[in-house]
Amino acid sequence: MKAALPILALAALALGGCGASTGLSPAKGDKLPVAPYGATATPTPNQLLTPDSQARPQRSDELLTQSQERRSDEFDLPPSR
Structure with a gap:
């Protein structure tokens, strides 16, 4: 178990890079x-990656x-039998 910890740490560093x-x-x-x-120009990559207000309200x-x-609700009726 102790030998696996350095190997996992090394793998995490490698994947992080x-x-x-x-x-x-x-x-x-x-x-x-x-x-x-309807757009006048093609959006840039940064514009395509920036979410608009509908995507992230x-x-x-x-x-x-x-x-x-x-107010009273005329359609809130008891169930019919």
Whole structure:
């Protein structure tokens, strides 16, 4: 068990060094995806990797400041037999 710990640590360091250290770009001979319908220009790789507000909505922490009575619901009927 004690001999496996240094081997696992070495493997973790080796796998940690596999990350890319340069910016992303398309492979040689490939092009970026075509511009979306209605767009005036093709987005850059950084623009494609940045999520928009629909993909990552902001959190809403608005507290209830006023208590309001609910209006009656005409469709909230008991089950029929």
